Amino acid sequence: MEEQATVENVIIEEKISKSNGDVIIKRYQRGKTLGKGGFARCYEITEIDTKKILAAKIIQKNTLTRNRARQKLISEIKIHKSLHQTNIVQFIHVFEDHDNVYIILELCTNQTLNELIKRRRRITQLEVQCYILQLVNALKYLHQNKIIHRDLKLGNLFLNDKMELKLGDFGLATKLDFDGEKKKTICGTPNYIAPEILDGKIGHSYEVDIWSLGVIIYTLLIGKPPFETQDVKTTYKKIKACQYTFPDHVVISDNAKSLITKMLVLDPSKRPTLEQILQHPFMTSNPIPKTAHISTLVGPPSMS
Ligand code: ADP
Numbered sequence: 490m491e492e493q494a495t496v497e498n499v500i501i502e503e504k505i506s507k508s509n510g511d512v513i514i515k516r517y518q519r520g521k522t523l524g525k526g527g528f529a530r531c532y533e534i535t536e537i538d539t540k541k542i543l544a545a546k547i548i549q550k551n552t553l554t555r556n557r558a559r560q561k562l563i564s565e566i567k568i569h570k571s572l573h574q575t576n577i578v579q580f581i582h583v584f585e586d587h588d589n590v591y592i593i594l595e596l597c598t599n600q601t602l603n604e605l606i607k608r609r610r611r612i613t614q615l616e617v618q619c620y621i622l623q624l625v626n627a628l629k630y631l632h633q634n635k636i637i638h639r640d641l642k643l644g645n646l647f648l649n650d651k652m653e654l655k656l657g658d659f660g661l662a663t664k665l666d667f668d669g670e671k672k673k674t675i676c677g678t679p680n681y682i683a684p685e686i687l688d689g690k691i692g693h694s695y696e697v698d699i700w701s702l703g704v705i706i707y708t709l710l711i712g713k714p715p716f717e718t719q720d721v722k723t724t725y726k727k728i729k730a731c732q733y734t735f736p737d738h739v740v741i742s743d744n745a746k747s748l749i750t751k752m753l754v755l756d757p758s759k760r761p762t763l764e765q766i767l768q769h770p771f772m773t774s775n776p777i778p779k780t781a782h783i784s785t786l787v788g789p790p791s792m793s
Pocket residue numbers: 523524525526527528529530531544546578594595596597598644647657658660
């Protein structure tokens with residue numbers, strides 16, 4: 490028998506209490522699964538009244554029994570809710586029922602740069618410039634608002650139907666009370682984590698996002714992360730020693746090498762600022778398109 494991908498007919502109801510005591514119900518039709526994360530499952534959903542198609546991140550409350558998990562979700566919602574910028578996944582709404590918390594987000598139909606790199610292995614310099622320009626825009630906005638993302642990686646860089654890059658997942662983000670504040674919590678994703686986070690004692694700040702951005706540029710151009718090894722312990726050792734090389738078999742420009750080399754340095758204060766990254770020859774030597782072409786989801790851009 491032929492297998493068919495069926496989508497169950499599930500309706501999500503949001504009860505909205507009006508100030509006059511009335512309760513109205515907003516209904517959403519749950520569509521296909523978009524992905525699964527640590528706590529959440531993400532679905533395409535349609536707001537039935539308006540036919541608007543959105544994404545819903547659904548978190549089962551019974552997975553939030555530990556206080557830390559609850560606090561993390563509350564912090565993610567509080568930070569994400571406050572953000573409004575073209576290159577950040579728009580937070581639309583949050584509500585809950587007896588069993589779940591529902592986070593309604595702008596839908597990004599073209600997956601993440603992680604899937605893109607799995608399909609393409611590596612992408613061209615012009616594509617990298619285009620994605621980095623959009624990501625730096627998002628980061629300028631975050632840092633101006635005293636927010637550090639702390640989990641920049643290909644899997645958190647979404648693409649919408651217009652191929653606009655949207656930074657998402659604020660589960661590890663933090664808001665500083667003042668610019669000189671140093672955070673000490675260990676967090677991040679092994680391949681992309683900055684050395685000062687691994688150290689733990691000295692504290693970290695905005696510069697951890699610059700390190701991860703350097704790891705992202707390297708990974709997009711080369712096709713694998715700079716510090717990747719078979720086990721996390723060895724990866725951490727390499728990060729702490731800033732031990733990585735540019736492989737001979739992939740040709741990348743001297744400008745690309747120069748920028749990556751400036752970003753992946755152990756001393757956070759020596760890394761370039763977002764403004765300096767934008768001024769680097771890697772980003773200024775040619776005109777950069779606003780978005781990548783849809784055809785580049787599956788193959789390199791045509792030369793014409
Ligand atoms: P967690 O925080 O639990 O890791 P994520 O935010 O990473 O959950 O979401 C899990 C998966 O759902 C993602 O890897 C992605 O595939 C998908 N996803 C999340 N947000 C969106 C969105 N706005 N549009 C489309 N897909 C999304």
